[in-house]
Amino acid sequence: xKKKLLFITAGVAGLAVFLAAxxxxxxxxxxxxxxxxxxxxxxxxxxxxxxxxxVFNETLWNEIRQAGLFKMAPKSMYPLRVPQTPTDFKAPxxxxxxxxxxxxxxxxxxxxxxDWSSPPVNAQYLAFGYTGIQNNQIVxxxxxxxxxxxxxxxxxxLGKLYFGSVDENGARDVARQFASDILGQFGAKSLMGSxxxxxxxxxxxxxxxxxxxxxxxxxxxxxxxxxxxxxxxxPDGSKIAFTTxxxxxxxxxxxxxxxxxxxxxxxQAASLNAPSDFTPNSKQLLLYSTAGGSYxxxxxxxIDGSDFRRISSVRAIEVEPKVNPKTGADxxxxxxxxxxxxxxxxxxxxxxxxxxxxxxxxxxxxSWHPDGQKIAFAWTRGFEPGNYNIFIMDVATRTVTQLTHGxxxxxxxxxxxxxxxxxxxxxxxxxxxxFTMLADGSQxxxxxxxxxxxxxxxxxxxx
Amino acid sequence: MSKRTQAYIKAGAVLLACMxxxxxxxxxKKVPPPAPPPxxxxxxxxxxxxxxxxxxxxxxxxxxxxxxxxxxxxxxxNATDINIDNGVGAxxxxxxxxxxxxxxxxxxxxxxxxxxxxxxSVTVDVAAPAAPPPxxPAKEPGRSATDxxxxxxxxxxxxxxxxxxxxxxxxxxxxxxxxxxxxxxENPGFNVMVEGHAxxxxxxxxxxxxxxxxxxxxxxxxVEQGVxxxxxxTISYGKERPVCTDSTEDCWxxxxxxxxxxxx
Numbered sequence: 001x002k003k004k005l006l007f008i009t010a011g012v013a014g015l016a017v018f019l020a021a022x023x024x025x026x027x028x029x030x031x032x033x034x035x036x037x038x039x040x041x042x043x044x045x046x047x048x049x050x051x052x053x054x055v056f057n058e059t060l061w062n063e064i065r066q067a068g069l070f071k072m073a074p075k076s077m078y079p080l081r082v083p084q085t086p087t088d089f090k091a092p093x094x095x096x097x098x099x100x101x102x103x104x105x106x107x108x109x110x111x112x113x114x115d116w117s118s119p120p121v122n123a124q125y126l127a128f129g130y131t132g133i134q135n136n137q138i139v140x141x142x143x144x145x146x147x148x149x150x151x152x153x154x155x156x157x158l159g160k161l162y163f164g165s166v167d168e169n170g171a172r173d174v175a176r177q178f179a180s181d182i183l184g185q186f187g188a189k190s191l192m193g194s195x196x197x198x199x200x201x202x203x204x205x206x207x208x209x210x211x212x213x214x215x216x217x218x219x220x221x222x223x224x225x226x227x228x229x230x231x232x233x234x235p236d237g238s239k240i241a242f243t244t245x246x247x248x249x250x251x252x253x254x255x256x257x258x259x260x261x262x263x264x265x266x267x268q269a270a271s272l273n274a275p276s277d278f279t280p281n282s283k284q285l286l287l288y289s290t291a292g293g294s295y296x297x298x299x300x301x302x303i304d305g306s307d308f309r310r311i312s313s314v315r316a317i318e319v320e321p322k323v324n325p326k327t328g329a330d331x332x333x334x335x336x337x338x339x340x341x342x343x344x345x346x347x348x349x350x351x352x353x354x355x356x357x358x359x360x361x362x363x364x365x366x367s368w369h370p371d372g373q374k375i376a377f378a379w380t381r382g383f384e385p386g387n388y389n390i391f392i393m394d395v396a397t398r399t400v401t402q403l404t405h406g407x408x409x410x411x412x413x414x415x416x417x418x419x420x421x422x423x424x425x426x427x428x429x430x431x432x433x434x435f436t437m438l439a440d441g442s443q444x445x446x447x448x449x450x451x452x453x454x455x456x457x458x459x460x461x462x463x
Numbered sequence: 464m465s466k467r468t469q470a471y472i473k474a475g476a477v478l479l480a481c482m483x484x485x486x487x488x489x490x491x492k493k494v495p496p497p498a499p500p501p502x503x504x505x506x507x508x509x510x511x512x513x514x515x516x517x518x519x520x521x522x523x524x525x526x527x528x529x530x531x532x533x534x535x536x537x538x539x540x541n542a543t544d545i546n547i548d549n550g551v552g553a554x555x556x557x558x559x560x561x562x563x564x565x566x567x568x569x570x571x572x573x574x575x576x577x578x579x580x581x582x583x584s585v586t587v588d589v590a591a592p593a594a595p596p597p598x599x600p601a602k603e604p605g606r607s608a609t610d611x612x613x614x615x616x617x618x619x620x621x622x623x624x625x626x627x628x629x630x631x632x633x634x635x636x637x638x639x640x641x642x643x644x645x646x647x648x649e650n651p652g653f654n655v656m657v658e659g660h661a662x663x664x665x666x667x668x669x670x671x672x673x674x675x676x677x678x679x680x681x682x683x684x685x686v687e688q689g690v691x692x693x694x695x696x697t698i699s700y701g702k703e704r705p706v707c708t709d710s711t712e713d714c715w716x717x718x719x720x721x722x723x724x725x726x727x
Contacts, residue, residue: 206703227700227703227704229667229703230667230668243671245700245703248698248727249698249699250671250698250699250701271675271678271679271697271698271699272671272672272675272699274668274671276668288668288672290675294675294676294679295672295676296671296672296675296676317669317672317673317676318672319666319668319669319671319672320666320668320669334666334668334669336624336669336672340624341624341665341666341669362665362666362669364665364666364668364669365666365668378666385623385624385664385665386663386664386665386710388666411666454667455667
């Protein structure tokens with residue numbers, strides 16, 4: 001019974017998200033009035049665990065808020081009596097069962113579901129629980145209730161134990177796991193364990209780096225002391241390809257993300273070879289190269305460089321082929337065939353080329369949404385050359401939504417695996433830094449500060 | 464008569480003769496004294512002492528190279544003290560001395576005596592040391608091929624998002640072609656990298672392709688001017704190696720360039 005209700009709840013919520021994602025106007029989809037309200041009162045810890053609860057509560061709140069799936073009910077509106085376990089809920093004595101009132105007013109001093117679903121909180125969901133320390137671990141008892149339900153028996157969406165180390169990292173960890181499970185109930189893919197790969201010049205050379213999706217654990221991956229840039233990561237998370245000038249002309253290197261080692265890749269004899277994207281099965285690489293001609297053109301090859309095949313053939317610069325992650329059969333790419341660079345699409349065999357952008361300004365840096373229907377990209381439309389802003393386009397209808405509105409440079413948008421976040425680079429002041437935001441342009445958050453940081457790619461957690 | 468008798472007679476005779484002689488001498492003292500000598504005609508002053516005379520003062524050789532010696536020789540008469548300047552000092556009336564002047568020097572000998580003083584000078588010329596032997600002649604005397612490339616082969620500039628050679632770039636590259644042809648002739652192992660660069664405004668990815676186009680169209684132009692194609696390589700740096708980082712048209716123009724560097 002409980003399982004069935006859970007399934008229905010998740011299904012309804014998932015459908016809402018799905019419908020929202022279908023709408024061309026991403027703004028209302030992500031942050032509009034249709035979102036369910038959630039209340040997350042501060043959790044308390046028993047004994048020593050209380051020391052870590054500031055970090056825990058901050059993390060849990062931010063993780064849920066940044067997902068953009070919920071309307072966050074402000075803490076100042078919460079009732080004084082906050083439940084810590086399901087047994088804290090006491091049905092009002094007169095009431096509910098006899099009159100069948102879905103939202104009975106509490107007549108006792110104990111917490112009840114309707115405390116949270118009625119004004120002023122007006123939440124549909126409530127996350128509650130507590131932490132303690134057992135066997136040298138911090139343990140979180142976490143629940144998510146649908147407080148619009150008539151009784152506690154049907155209200156539980158989630159109830160689970162989480163374990164972490166007894167320190168702030170452990171507290172942060174259990175908060176993220178709990179948040180991830182909550183978001184997972186609503187169709188949001190978790191960002192837990194996902195990595196952002198990027199390029200930093202903080203060592204005086206451009207090298208490939210990685211970090212957690214919240215900017216922590218920034219780690220240098222390459223040490224070529226040359227120029228190494230344009231990273232792309234295989235969908236299975238096992239390999240990273242990039243361009244480096246380490247051997248003279250820009251050429252493609254592929255590294256294993258499991259061992260960190262360089263893998264064999266045969267570069268064509270050409271003045272320029274650069275990787276752009278892996279096919280959905282992680283077995284082939286889309287790239288651009290001057291092989292066999294004097295213009296950068298689009299090619300596909302196996303991940304060791306073998307079976308190198310031309311896709312485009314035109315006397316114009318063509319770069320950045322990105323393959324549709326759902327179909328694996330069509331590409332968006334950047335071409336100068338009509339003048340200034342614009343976005344085009346074509347089949348992976350080079351047929352059916354169509355321009356996607358209007359021809360205004362310069363449109364570059366396409367990135368597919370995981371749904372294979374939308375792209376994010378950078379466009380100078382309405383601004384001087386170089387002043388890019390981030391846009392989203394529904395490829396089928398060509399409807400575009402502008403997410404950033406500054407006169408600075410906002411470039412290289414890449415979708416997070418959850419399809420809700422976007423990572424991008426922005427030059428605000430003297431340096432270029434990496435930011436994340438929701439796909440409606442809200443909740444912009446800077447992840448890097450040291451040197452210049454650019455060319456982010458967001459990779460889901462590798463299995 | 465016997466012989467002994469005769470001897471006695473002779474001895475007596477001699478003795479007698481002697482006595483007579485002594486007697487006769489005592490008789491002379493009675494002769495009158497001679498007249499006194501005539502006095503000198505005038506009472507003339509003492510004659511003056513003679514002036515010192517420098518008989519000779521020479522330097523041998525007259526001209527030396529720095530570090531070599533010259534020999535001064537002199538001969539002086541009627542002098543009581545004799546000095547040579549420039550560090551030689553008091554000397555005898557005749558002699559010689561080796562000197563090592565580091566530059567042209569005039570030695571003056573001063574001879575002083577009761578009769579006055581006399582000077583004479585002699586000059587020793589010192590030549591600058593001979594130049595060291597010249598180094599073996601270089602292919603390009605004084606300048607390496609890399610130096611010539613960086614100073615005489617100029618960057619060519621491009622319009623935004625363009626790779627065609629505009630008129631000012633034609634002029635620049637035509638001059639570059641002449642320098643490069645000579646450079647390649649005289650330096651058989653020397654090759655040149657044609658680097659294509661872009662300004663910061665386009666995307667890094669597109670600029671990679673654009674820099675490649677600029678490098679290859681500059682190369683094509685140079686080859687048309689007779690520069691051997693196999694001595695020119697091309698590389699694109701996109702916008703990764705700017706010469707300036709300001710967001711101004713002046714800086715953008717300086718970055719939209721083809722630059723030449725020695726190829727490995």
